[in-house]
Amino acid sequence: xxxxxxxxxxxxxxxxxxxxxxxxxxxxxxxxxxxxxxxxxxxxxxxxxxxxxxxxxxxxxxxxxxxxxxxxxxxxxxxxxxxxxxxxxxxxxxxxxxxxxxxxxxxxxxxxxxxxxxxxxxxxxxxxxxxxxxxxxxxxxxxxxxxxxxxxxxxxxxxxxxxxxxxxxxxxxxxxxxxxxxxxxxxxxxxxxxxxxxxxxxxxxxxxxxxxxxxxxxxxxxxxxxxxxxxxxxxxxxxxxxxxxxxxxxxxxxxxxxxxxxxxxxxxxxxxxxxxxxxxxxxxxxxxxxxxxxxxxxxxxxxxxxxxxxxxxxxxxxxxxxxxxxxxxxxxxxxxxxxxxxxxxxxxxxxxxxxxxxxxxxxxxxxxxxxxxxxx
Numbered sequence: 001x002x003x004x005x006x007x008x009x010x011x012x013x014x015x016x017x018x019x020x021x022x023x024x025x026x027x028x029x030x031x032x033x034x035x036x037x038x039x040x041x042x043x044x045x046x047x048x049x050x051x052x053x054x055x056x057x058x059x060x061x062x063x064x065x066x067x068x069x070x071x072x073x074x075x076x077x078x079x080x081x082x083x084x085x086x087x088x089x090x091x092x093x094x095x096x097x098x099x100x101x102x103x104x105x106x107x108x109x110x111x112x113x114x115x116x117x118x119x120x121x122x123x124x125x126x127x128x129x130x131x132x133x134x135x136x137x138x139x140x141x142x143x144x145x146x147x148x149x150x151x152x153x154x155x156x157x158x159x160x161x162x163x164x165x166x167x168x169x170x171x172x173x174x175x176x177x178x179x180x181x182x183x184x185x186x187x188x189x190x191x192x193x194x195x196x197x198x199x200x201x202x203x204x205x206x207x208x209x210x211x212x213x214x215x216x217x218x219x220x221x222x223x224x225x226x227x228x229x230x231x232x233x234x235x236x237x238x239x240x241x242x243x244x245x246x247x248x249x250x251x252x253x254x255x256x257x258x259x260x261x262x263x264x265x266x267x268x269x270x271x272x273x274x275x276x277x278x279x280x281x282x283x284x285x286x287x288x289x290x291x292x293x294x295x296x297x298x299x300x301x302x303x304x305x306x307x308x309x310x311x312x313x314x315x316x317x318x319x320x321x322x323x324x325x326x327x328x329x330x331x332x333x334x335x336x337x338x339x340x341x342x343x344x345x346x347x348x349x350x351x352x353x354x355x356x357x358x359x360x361x362x363x364x365x366x367x368x369x370x371x372x373x374x375x376x
Contacts, residue, residue, distance in 0.1 A: 289321010
């Protein structure tokens with residue numbers, strides 16, 4: 001998506017590549033999510049885009065923050081929230097980082113194994129803990145299965161054990177997968193969580209929080225359901241599986257939905273070439289690639305809208321980055337078409353790039369500087 005504010009900014013012709021984010025769109029996305037899931041506390045996933053202006057805006061709007069490291073915790077604290085509005089949601093943490101987070105006032109920690117629970121118990125006594133369960137990730141453009149979470153039986157046992165480890169067994173979390181376009185994807189995970197709640201209650205352990213993670217999408221090249229459809233499906237799943245015993249605290253962790261459509265990357269065409277005289281497709285090389293912030297083009301999973309100011313006839317292209325790595329090819333199989341008169345020096349807009357771009361950029365691979373961010 002682009003706005004008049006962004007177009008005015010792009011017209012000033014700064015050195016590329018850079019990301020520009022319209023903060024008005026971020027605020028609008030926050031309001032839409034709050035309207036869709038009014039019963040849920042919003043914990044923005046800092047990893048999506050940690051620009052200080054974005055964090056400060058969301059803190060002012062009432063958001064809490066999901067963090068993956070001590071550095072992200074410090075970013076959230078600097079944005080104006082206290083530790084009670086921060087979740088250390090990474091299930092893979094050094095014990096020293098758990099202690100550092102606890103010293104900063106963070107009281108909510110994720111885990112998915114006995115070893116991680118032991119670390120939290122030692123480094124953050126009295127903290128609230130929630131156990132992440134496995135999901136299939138089926139239907140997500142960017143699945144998050146396998147690496148995070150445990151099965152429901154293990155989650156039950158770990159939460160019951162947590163009550164004897166000097167921490168507070170607080171709840172269950174899951175993530176259905178990033179860029180989830182199936183509004184019903186939350187149903188089975190909510191059912192599993194409800195089972196854990198009942199099993200723990202039967203063992204004398206009362207859980208109070210359900211963290212439904214992220215997964216809410218942003219629009220790329222294909223249409224997505226309205227936020228209200230997600231809210232209705234989640235509300236139905238909670239009623240179906242929890243009945244009138246819905247947990248008193250519900251959490252969601254948006255990232256992509258909150259900032260994705262608010263950003264546009266301005267990039268310059270470095271080279272347009274062919275691999276042979278008979279090659280029907282041109283290769284278009286940009287001054288940004290997988291290592292400069294477009295890591296989610298891996299396997300062509302996330303397909304960003306790419307727009308040229310030139311209006312002539314177009315033809316299929318391969319789109320690649322500038323580095324000396326043959327893996328730095330963003331789109332070869334997907335049907336991307338750019339004007340036939342496109343040439344080096346032309347600018348392109350890569351839209352819907354507000355999430356998971358700047359945070360994926362390499363520090364100095366091939367000597368290229370990390371992409372700059374401007375928030376307007």
